[in-house]
Amino acid sequence: MAGQPDRRGHAGKLPFGLFGHQSLAALPARVREEVRRREIEAERLISWVQLSIVLLFSLLYAIAPRAEGADGTNFVPGILAAYFVFTLVRLLLSYRIELPQWYLFVSIAVDIGLLVGLIFSFHIQYAQPATFYLKVPTLMYVFIFIGLRALRFDPRFVIVSGLAAAAGWVGMVAYAITGDDGRMRITRNYVEYLTGNSVLLGAEFDKILVILTVTGLLAAALYRGRGLLVTGMREQGAANDLRRFFAPEVATSITSSDASLVAGQGVLRDAAILYVDVRGFTRQAASLPPQTVMQVLACYQKTAVDVIEAHGGSVDKFLGDGILATFGALSPSSTYAADATMAAIEVVARLHADAVRISSLGWPGSFQVGTAFCCGQVAVGLVGGQDRLEFTVIGDAVNRAAKLENANKAEGCSVLTDLASYELACAQGYAGAQGALRPATSVAGLDRPVDLVVLG
Known part of the structure; x- marks a missing residue:
């Protein structure tokens, strides 16, 4: 000082x-x-x-x-x-x-x-x-x-x-x-x-x-x-x-790059995109002291990030109380769908078990989260301007995962995916709880009905 x-x-x-x-x-x-x-x-x-x-x-x-x-x-x-x-x-x-x-x-x-x-x-x-x-x-x-x-x-x-x-x-x-x-x-x-x-x-x-x-x-x-x-x-x-702001693979690619990084650089990869979101966070946070809000966020995010990374995922960004994570995007993986499935289920289970601890920090009522994931081909790379770059993923799977996470509320569930992603996860080795199929379900923001699979 x-x-x-x-x-x-x-x-x-x-x-x-x-x-x-x-x-x-x-x-x-x-x-x-x-x-x-x-x-x-x-x-x-x-x-x-x-x-x-x-x-x-x-x-x-x-x-x-x-x-x-x-x-x-x-x-x-x-x-x-x-x-x-x-x-x-x-x-x-x-x-x-x-x-x-x-x-x-x-x-x-x-x-x-x-x-x-x-x-x-x-x-x-x-x-x-x-x-x-x-x-x-x-x-x-x-x-x-x-x-x-x-x-x-x-x-x-x-x-x-x-x-x-x-x-x-x-x-x-x-x-x-x-x-x-x-x-x-x-x-x-x-x-x-x-x-x-x-x-x-x-x-x-x-x-x-x-x-x-x-x-x-x-x-x-x-x-x-x-x-x-x-x-x-x-x-x-x-x-x-x-490395604290980016996934280790991203940080390594930035620090070890032989040439200057510019927007537009990227690769196409088959990956799973996972969204995690807290139910009613904005409404509840408005009535809480800022310090309480930040403590609750830190507790929830640490648990979620630990689970995601334990299953081979990488956090792409924090979206307020939401988390966008990727599996198989930063480095190729043969089990990205199965990994995302297990992470989505475990995040909900771990945060449910942490409900008492989160309540002790000042959170009123029960602390609930929703997760959803989708698989598909995404573009992984840099976007932004000359002096402000961001490493991110772009593709239909990203948009669909966000829409499915919102659909958790309408479907009354906490872990959701589509049938194609679920079948891919099973083919890659997922052997957990069997999902419940909800065929031809309308999802807000998507043009056509989707065969949904509820996993929790």
Whole structure:
């Protein structure tokens, strides 16, 4: 809500806001929460990787033969032990709280600081001038700590890691040059640099340049990747929302379409069309509070939709208190008529059983619904204008099902279909209650009498 602080403590900005990227506050709340959740998971992953690294280092140190000439104080066990304790605390905290931003930067400082300290200790351990440590391969581990921060998909932490590593190495070079009673140890001879205790500034500059270049490339990749990640999560959220407004098959066809969707696209399918309608809803709703009306609608629609989907149907649209559903329209089915028959009967039965619960919501009297279905070939596709499209079904079966549902009142029944649809349902495997035939019945809105079948 406006005026409330961001729970993440990141000022509501994307972590790479210094690049001028959009603010996180501009995204939907569910996307912000998803970003936050993934960042927490990333910090846990980083902690586990850190723990794995320190355990691997410890194992290698324990089994590797000792290098000759290491007569001075050995700082490696102490540094590994300190890093293990810090990493273990970090891991435990990551499962208890959302690690604060300052702690993450402290973690970076500890990583780089311990590595630089370890390298620095070599000239003491081996009793060599400070320039000795400039040639050790241990510096390569700095790229592990820089790359480790990429797991969070946040360029800031990679940048801080790289800058900390570069600054640490600059300090090491400065100390090597000015240490040992201030005697300068600078050379331009590469052989002398490799075989002696001199400093080749070009070589050290190359190391710092490589650290900064790798850092910059990783940060740039993360900046682009983070934008794609946030966009992808936002579109995934939109796609998930789309599935709440459309049947899954429709939502999938929209989100996975290779071309722009336009009105007029469609296919012909043999399908069953089911209508569900509440008896006397408009009259009763006029005397009820809006909240009661919406609660009753939500209760009734949930039950009806659950039944329809359980029998393989898809809700095409909600028509006030009415529901238009299809079977076999969105994807071909060999049992669409039988499925629609069972759904029509079960919807009435389930809502009859829910009558007490619906009455407790404030509905006066008994809650009754009528259902009717018809089978036939329908056109399934998009209608509308350039900027407003609707996925729907069109055909004679749609019109006939609507007319038959209205005929429930005149016939004094609650589940109705025509003889052709009923026979098709039986041929497809329907084996429920036998319908009662009412031949040559006039139905309002249809030109000729229809052989009706009452199923409830």
